[in-house]
Amino acid sequence: MNLSPNDLIMLFNDVFRERYRTILVKGSHEPEYIPADGPEGLAQVVFAHGYYASALHEISHWCIAGEYRRTLHDYGYWYCPDGRTAEQQQAFEQVEVKPQAMEWLFSLAAGSRFHISVDNLSGAGAADEPGFRRKVRAQAQHYLEQGLPDRADDFFNALLSFYGTRAGLIQAWRQDAERIAPLTCTSNFSRKTEAV
Numbered sequence: 001m002n003l004s005p006n007d008l009i010m011l012f013n014d015v016f017r018e019r020y021r022t023i024l025v026k027g028s029h030e031p032e033y034i035p036a037d038g039p040e041g042l043a044q045v046v047f048a049h050g051y052y053a054s055a056l057h058e059i060s061h062w063c064i065a066g067e068y069r070r071t072l073h074d075y076g077y078w079y080c081p082d083g084r085t086a087e088q089q090q091a092f093e094q095v096e097v098k099p100q101a102m103e104w105l106f107s108l109a110a111g112s113r114f115h116i117s118v119d120n121l122s123g124a125g126a127a128d129e130p131g132f133r134r135k136v137r138a139q140a141q142h143y144l145e146q147g148l149p150d151r152a153d154d155f156f157n158a159l160l161s162f163y164g165t166r167a168g169l170i171q172a173w174r175q176d177a178e179r180i181a182p183l184t185c186t187s188n189f190s191r192k193t194e195a196v
Contacts, residue, residue, distance in 0.1 A: 001111045001163070005047070008055045008110075011158045016151070017042070022070075024059065026050045031058045035071050043070060052112060053103075060102040063152035093132045101139035102152055104180070108172050109159035116180055133181035144173065 005026055012024035020043070021036055027046040031054055034044040045062045047055040061075065069075040100116060107114035116133055148156055160166040177183075 003052050003110060003112050005050050005052050005055050007162065008052065008059070011162055012045070012055075012059060012155065015154050015158050020070075020151070022062070024055060026055075033058070033062065033065075033070075033074050035073060052110075053107070053115070056106045056110070056112070057099065057103045057117075059155060060099040060106065060152070063102060063149060063155065064098055090128075093128065093135075097132070097135045097139050100136045101143060102148065104136065104140045104176070105143055105148070105156060105173075106159055108169060108176060109156050109163065109165055111163050111165050114176065114180065130181075137177055137181035140173075141177070144170075 009024045009026065016022050021041070022043040022045060025044045025046045027048055027050075029048065031048045032046045034046065036043045045058050047058045062070070065075045096117075104114045116129075116136060143152075147153060160169065165172070
């Protein structure tokens with residue numbers, strides 16, 4: 001399947017431009033959120049370097065941000081860049097569970113491959129990558145069972161319709177969940193008990 005960020009721009013803008021005065025924009029550098037500069041202005045969700053996955057991730061952050069946060073540049077959050085300490089990385093992983101779970105479901109709906117991101121290549125790496133993966137999987141499962149927040153649900157359904165992935169979604173989820181965060185234990189202990 002040919003996945004173009006232009007399709008995401010079209011879908012996002014069709015769903016949210018009028019209702020939320022917000023558009024998705026292909027950026028050339030780092031992603032950011034730029035609030036509207038007045039009542040007639042448009043807020044911009046800017047994704048990095050035209051990357052498809054970056055667009056899905058930034059849309060996820062926008063879908064989570066509340067009304068007040070959407071009036072602030074980058075939702076009012078301070079971002080600590082790659083190269084984080086262990087404590088900073090732990091905080092990063094805590095706040096990234098919901099957006100990455102949402103991005104994962106958007107990826108499935110679009111038929112694209114999702115990758116967990118601990119986003120700390122120059123630092124100490126993940127604080128707890130297996131734990132982070134399990135938390136993202138649990139949150140995505142919760143969204144599937146209980147429903148996504150309203151804006152996320154609107155975009156999720158737009159993706160499912162546009163890419164025609166609704167019928168195979170649950171099977172794709174099951175396969176992908178095992179790839180991203182397997183629930184089966186593959187430790188030496190389990191291998192030893194299998195041999196007995």
